[in-house]
Amino acid sequence: MEMQKTPKKRLAIIGSGPMAIYLLKHINDRVNILKQEIGSIIIFESGKNMGMGMPYTPETTDVYNLSNISSEEIPELIDTLGDWLRKQDKSVLQSLNITEFPINDSEVYSRLALGQYFRSQYILLINKLKAKGVSITEFAENKIVDILPGFDEVGVVDQDHHTHVLDKIVIATGHEWKNEEKSGAGYFSSPWPIHKILPQQGHLYNFTIGILGASLSAFDVVTSLAHRHGEFVKEAGQLIFKPHKDAPDFKIVLHSAEGWLPHLQYEQRKSIREIYRHTSREEILSLVDDLGFLRLETYFNEVCKPALKEALFKDRLEEVAHRLDSPDFGFANFVEVMSKKHEYTNSFNGMKQEMVAAKDSVENNKPVHWKETLDDLMYGLNFHAELLPAEDHFFFRKKVKPFLMNVIAAMPLSSANILLALYDAGRIDLISGKVKILNSDSNSGTTHVEVKDLEGETRSIAYKMFIECGGDGTIELTDYPFPSLVSAKSVREARAKFSSEKGKEEVEEYVSKEKIFSENGRLYVYTGGIDIDTAYRIIDGNGNPNNHINNIAFTHTLGVRPYSYGLQACSATSEILVDFWLSQISGDNTGTIQIRETTKIYESNTHL
Known part of the structure; x- marks a missing residue:
């Protein structure tokens, strides 16, 4: 048969x-x-x-x-991006806004080129x-x-x-992305597709535009609007923005809760992340406690500290490296210390200071070891995150991840030059503090927002156009x-178990009580998504x-x-x-x- x-x-x-x-x-x-x-x-x-x-x-x-990833950082396909670009006619490359040659595998190119x-x-x-x-x-x-x-x-x-x-x-x-928008009030809940926020042919925005966020997505909006309200030229080796004469009041204001601009591009020793570069499967599983949890602080102490200490010494940040020796110096302390190194009274002047070190790193092949190491460590943790208890999930998402995304999702130097050219021309500013959208009034054509600064003081600002770029x-x-x-x-909605009743109190400041529930005698919190x-x-x-x-x-x-x-x-x-x-x-x-x-x-x- x-x-x-x-x-x-x-x-x-x-x-x-x-x-x-x-x-x-x-x-x-x-x-x-x-x-x-x-x-x-x-x-x-x-x-x-x-x-x-x-x-x-x-x-x-x-x-x-612009994209924020170079050919050498893109995981293997059939061709590399650099090799594919080198095969194209110059007319094709120019249509993709590529005008500088030869093609460089460490350079970033337009999003359309990647597409x-x-x-x-x-x-x-x-x-x-x-x-x-x-x-x-x-x-x-x-x-x-x-x-x-x-x-x-x-x-x-x-x-x-x-x-x-x-x-x-x-x-x-x-x-x-959210599609809520009130174009009569100039309010957009996301910038995508980006064509919807651009002026029509022959028109200009002769007013101040507000942007929620200072991320790479916010920079996409900045560069698209700026190129339509002036031109960028090089003078004595420096990029200069020359505004359009018919838009003397064109300006962009970024709103960032922490007052941060993105960190700048840095050289990497190994540009492709690995889950087990600084640890092993056996080590991670050995750190799981009797309740079945991998505690974030345990992971930081046992896996992160040795790797970060070595990296910080390589970067000549000995003072921070020695602080890792203290058992009282935890993950929250590390985030706080490294964040302060990025805090400036004026974020654009701070970016100018960082530009010197960033250019030295990229142009002279000098890796910034601690950033690369931290990215690998968190990348590895990501694929074991179901072992984290609920309270550690939320600490990571609310305290650690914003820091990581600011440090690791680094802005290319070419993008930073555009941002600084706009700043020197008086066409961009940054306001720190949490933003609350009060109303979007189509009749008056304005969106009113309330900004609460770090000292708790509030003020109201009205914009003819306001764009959310929070991701x-x-x-x-x-x-x-x-x-x-x-x-x-x-x-079902994704969930995480609490390690203890005390953990519930830690999470309640981040989520509504309805998100916390009991099932089969265990306490859980919904973490979002499926x-x-x-x-x-x-x-x-x-x-x-x-x-x-x-x-x-x-x-x-x-x-x-x-x-x-x-x-x-x-x-x-x-x-x-x-x-x-x-x-x-x-x-x-x-x-x-x-x-x-x-x-x-x-x-x-x-x-x-």
Whole structure:
């Protein structure tokens, strides 16, 4: 009697940006095994351009928007960004706002250049998979509006209400942003797509524009607006901004809670992050206490302090290095001390001071070891974050992560030169303090905000245009874009256990009491976004993983993986998922899995 072959699985990928591209890359790397299971792949993209991603497509970004990552920092695809750029005609490069040659692998280029590069790599990967016998179907401008759960099969519903029946789904959507805006009052809850905030042809903004945030996204807005209200020229080797004569009152005011501008680009010894560069799987698991928790302070003392001390000595920051020897010097103390090194009475003058050291670091190949080391340490912690108790989750998110994102998501020197040129021209300023939007009045055409400074004093400011650039953050379960999964309780909100009743008091200053709950005699807090297991399978209301649906979208899973960002995490996350599939094919993992099992994947792939 002839054995019946098991039908090959139909895989859907929702999204075609960098996360999906790296998923395709890792599938292609292991296709000889995976094609025993996966026969076809369907890729859905809500935008016009397959294989670019929201930050890099001309649908949302602008020719003046610079990326903040160089070729040498981008995880491996088929070509490097530098090699791909060197193959292009100069006319193509000029259309991407690349005017200085030769191409430099340590230089940053426009977001549009990255978009075209990713598109080229996407096409190459699709063709390679097809040549190896995998069927690929692509749907551009086809937004998935729902996912239908099932026992053996699942369905995706597209914007035209067609249902596609599948065996596996990977949610790889990228950035999402709020669409609330009152253009009559000049209020925008996000700057994307950036074209909506730009003046129409022949018009100028002859007034002050307020921006909430001083992040790299805020700088995208700054540079796009500035290039339309003047020109940047070099005089005696210095970048100068010459304002348009018809916009004498054009100015931008950034609002930053801490009064910080981003740290500047720095040279790295090893530009690709690794989970176990400064520790090992065995060491991390050995630090788990009797209650099953990895305490953040334990991780800092046992793993971070030795690595940071070595790095600080290399950077000649001996005074801070010696302070790490004290058992009373904890993570909060380290953040406070290193933050003060970035605090200035005037942040723009502070940036000018930092520019000297940053240029020396980049141009003379002098790494800033402590920043690179800290990034590796937190990157490694991110992939073990489900071991943290609730109180440590929130300490990390509220105290540590803002510091990290300011230090690590560094501004390229070319971007800083633009910012400083605007400052010297009197066209940009920064106000520190927490901002509360009072109202957006379409009748008067103004948005009123209240600023509360560090001393607790408040003042009200009115803007004809006010743009929020605070990032997309973690979604709430009620905003999860696939309502049938929510209504069927096939997903649940991410949560973390408290280590003690005292921990509840520590968290209550950050979240509402409704977010804290008891279940099976244990105290939990909802951390935002949706719950996933260590293999990125969605978790249902009963705590069971769904083997048909994986969610690797950062904005959905930050409640579990709080420090996931950037292209390197895209590559690592998708590789973890593919390696888990391989373990299933070999029979190693079939049901519920724990972090002790999945972390073996991190160990076997040291470049993750």
